Amino acid sequence: MKRKAFSGAQRRLLAYAAVFCAVLGAVPSVGAMHIMEGYLPAGYCVAWGVLCVPFLIAGYLHIRGTLAEHRSLLTLFAVSGAFIFVISSLKIPSATGSCSHMTGTGLGAILFGPAAVSLLGLIVLLFQALLLAHGGLTTLGANTFSMAIAGPFLAYGVYFLCGKLRVNKKLSVFLAAALGDLFTYCVTAAQLAMAHHADTTPGGAFAKFLLVFAPTQLPLAVIEGILTVLIVMGLESFAAPELRKTGFLEVR
């Protein structure tokens, strides 16, 4: 699956970014989705934003390398991005009586690797923060981390693990997308709990936030899994040459 090692200059850039991140004291505590504008203290906003930088740079370099190697993959990359656009714009009623929306990042993570998806997720989050008053510019870093980094990384991990365990391919795509979606909201809950637990314990706050997101998100995660399987089936039928180039069709 690993495509191409980064060049020397690229590796140096990544290292600088990582050091920059560490120096600023961003603690990489993995934890969640759309936190509203102004709902995180400034320190947290900066810390999450900084933490995203190395991932975004790695994603940019990775996707640039991939596209330089296979120009034609641009189409598939665009489809992955468009899928996030569509999926994350659909607010769906859930069993708990409230609405939420899916992330759509699993597809890109499986096809292009999790780092590359961080860029696509950032575009969607910017669109929603600017035009929709959904999420926000101050919380962009935290939201990028949960939706465009943590979720896709988990999705990729699950897909990879399923590959090792020789799980049926459709099932592994389903699990990767669904769990990546759920994990995004878990991380959001953790991010909120880290900043807001003045009147309770961090654990207690986390449980409360998780209770808001998780039950609502569970059915949606299943839908996201199903839709991702469907689009992968479509791509397998009609875009096999591209899928071969991403490595998707050769893994097993």
Added chain:
Amino acid sequence: MKKKATVAVLLLAALLIALIPLFALRGAEFGGSDDAAGDVVAEVNASYEPWAAPVLETLIGGELPGEVESLFFCVQTGVGAGVIAFFAGRFVERRKWQRASAETPAGAKQE
């Protein structure tokens, strides 16, 4: 044929999961869970005041009207669906054309 059945079943399942709550939970509000998180913040950290407002709401000096919000959501869906449809169309046509030209060896080129 089997594949078509799988696709149909999966689509139906996704639709049902999305629609059943709407009919089963009559009178539920179906507010956004992102907003519900704001209420929890008020609960566990009562002294916290949100310190920024969405750019667009600051610019228009008020809350984004619901109809306009749905407009922007539709734009987002539309852009995404358009891009997917455009490339899906190209993929489908390409396969047709490759199959057709595979029958005549002269045109049997891959990419």
